[in-house]
Amino acid sequence: MQITNGSAGTAVELRHRVLHADPDANAELIERLRADGVRAIALTVVDNGGVTRVKVVPVQRLASALRGGIGFSVVWAVAGADDSFALSAPFDTPAGDLRLFPDFDALSRITGGPRLVWVPADQYTQELDVSPCCQRSMLRGAVERGRELGIEFKAAFEVEMSLLGEDGDPGHHGPGYSASALLEVEPFALDLMDALAGHGIEVEQLHPEYAPGQVEFSCAPRDPVGAADQLALSRIVARKVARAHGLAVSFAPSVHPGALGNGCHLHLSAWRDGVNLMQGGDDAVGGLSGDGAAMVAGMLHALPEVLAVLAPSVLSYARLQPQKWAGAYACWGVENREAALRLVPGTVSSRASSANVEIKTLDGSANPYLALGVLLSAALDGLDRRAELPRPVQRDPHTLSKAERAKAGIARLPSDLGKATDLLARSEMAVKALGPELHHAFVTVRRREWETYGRRDHAELIPEFRLRY
Template identity: 75%
Template sequence: MKTSNGSAGTAVEPRPRVLDADPEAGAALAERLRTAGVRAVAMTNVDNGGVTRVKLVPVRRLAGVLRGGIGFSVVWSISGTDDSFAMVAPFDSPAGDLRLFPDVSALERLDGAPGTAWVPADLHTQELEVSPCCQRSALRRVVERGRAAGVEFKAAFEVEMSLLRADGSPGHGGPGYSASALLEVEPFALDLLDALAEHGIEAEQLHPEYGPGQVEFSCSARDPLAAADQLVLSRVLTRRVARQHGFDVSFAPSVRPGTVGNGCHLHLSAWRDGVNLMQGGTDDKTGGMSEDGATFVAGMLDALPELMGVLAPSVLSYARLQPQMWSGAYACWGVENREAALRLVPGTITSRSTAANVEVKPLDGSANPYLAAAVLLSAGLDGMDKAATLPAPVQRDPHTMTKPQRKKAGVERLPSSLGEAIELLAGSETVARALGDELHRAFLAVRRQEWETYGERDHADLAPVYRLRY
């Protein structure tokens, strides 16, 4: 079955604007789903705590939901990872309501599920206007800002996870990247690749990662909103397949203290008139990027410290974000430098014009993917607007540099705790502009409550609490 964007699923037309929703089209879609055996539609929203929330709607109700949405309390704008609420105005009231609207252009039939389809949802007010706290809409606005400037984006996430057996032990014992580790999880891996392909998610590769029980797969590039949707769906599918094989799965940034954590690296490229701006230059100081591509990366690099509260928003993020762990703990960039926060990936000489991109390494699985992409792309556009200057690439491990060497190279350590990241986030005009004041305020409240509640907890005690929350 095919969606309108060519992925596996149910054939639908792009969702009409809420105020113009066609009742007959909604009824026809519901009938097609019923005929295909779909009994209910799972509508998801990734909240400011990084948790994917869901409402399951009977398929017979879908036409009505397309006209008027489904209720979603305003307090979900301040929901934390632990299901607490950061009670700050104007969200701290039992009164009021938002409406979840399914974006049926991204709807997918969950093959192998008992009659369930999945769809990402946008947040609207009761007046059917886009809510200022809609995370998908924040990303959509940034993409439109780029489009108005003649710039298109492509994005691709890497998905790292930890497989856990029923007794909590790792799904494989390593060694990392090894054939013996793959053998332990091969039935799961093959079924996962099949499930991803059946739902239009092109996994470029899958391998056992470095940590105990760790597995990674990477996806092909899409437009940023589709890429974030794809990440959410891929996690839904991964959990389903893992359960069939007796595994739990964690996307948390730190699952076991003292071991490598799970990242969620994001690969980005900017394009103008069909030309990839991450290549095409002749200056070695920019790694061969075009002038516009260099300013795009410079904008992200300049803003990176204040973006960390969005990219690495959990207390446990900073157990992962350590030097010499390939997590990008220093704000610098380099060509194929896996210790740099921004790694330019030129691609091979045969594919450079289409494949060149920059990888954002500090991002982890506790982040809301829509907000992470929104703040990064907005910062990159800021860099292009002001013709930001990119410093020389760092082609060594920045942790081995002396403090004077790092200072001369413009290299700084990224925040080492969520508390530090929050202080930068609170004063960030970059983030406020990308998200809007209301969403910025709600997101900040959630992160502050997490820090105040868990900031002093030992990582060894906290890891089991968060392990299956992400």
């Protein structure tokens, strides 16, 4: 049982499957799980606070879950990372219920034995309509809009995390990328790669990063829903493996005051009829095709408006600083690690298959389904408008004068969550991408986090949020 493409059907298909369920087929699935030693199924969703929430169903109750779903209060749409609820109509009442349905196309085991399996869940109403606040379904909708235009997307995340000992000390002390740092975490790193491979998650590379205790691994590309599912599962796997080694894992954007934070860089490519649109075009735009350039332009234009989705916590802005390779300026460049959008052409021998654009502003507090969903929507909006991509920036934008940046159209991205949330709240593109209900719920959560924590010192906040994501 390994993670696949996370391609659960539409609400219409789900309704038909539930209302006309084949009892024998469900019984066969349950019997197969029991024969494999499975005792329970963990259903997860990632909420608007960036937290992975879970409900565990004993295998003997699975038939009921497949028939009627698992209850999930509507107030989870406004849950924050601190377990508070940003109550706002229509999410300000204890009344009402949603139903979680498992997507068994993406079933996978959880490391440590066969007794517990993991599956992502979709949120539906009791009438078996997709909940307008289902983050996973929002991403699926963006993927489907691309397919209607003949566009297939591939996505891959770079997972940065910080290893912590029992006393909170870093799991390694550097130097970054060094063999000596790797030796400090070698047992964990090897077990992690084995565990991820056992879940069907292909690790392309792993290394110790620059910050104390920081480790990064990169996953192979897959369809967007599968990539987001894969990220959610890989975090669970990493935590479980780390625990076996006496370590804790933090995916928070800031873990040690003054040190580099954890990003969650996203690599994205777009394809039509088997051709990678991130290559094969004009050298003036880094070799992007005309359609590829329009999609990158769409994302670049939308970046300030959707930053609160990509960097949604107060601590995101401790990480999102100039000259930290975090992408603090709204610009793009070819292999420019200081640009928010970095075009990665790849070597000439693999360019046709590997060329992609890296979005550097994402961090570990982001909901991967929403982050991918708004970026795909922005890319498709750029394609629809035939958006024009400005010239690439091949310098560190922070070293340019204000006049030079203004002339080149380079703007600093919002410097705190309050400013980013204000832009998101006014963004027509974001409302269209997320839908009005999900947009309202997400903005409400961001406003509450800013009002509660925005004036506090980052160093003071780090211990409170270090292990939340």
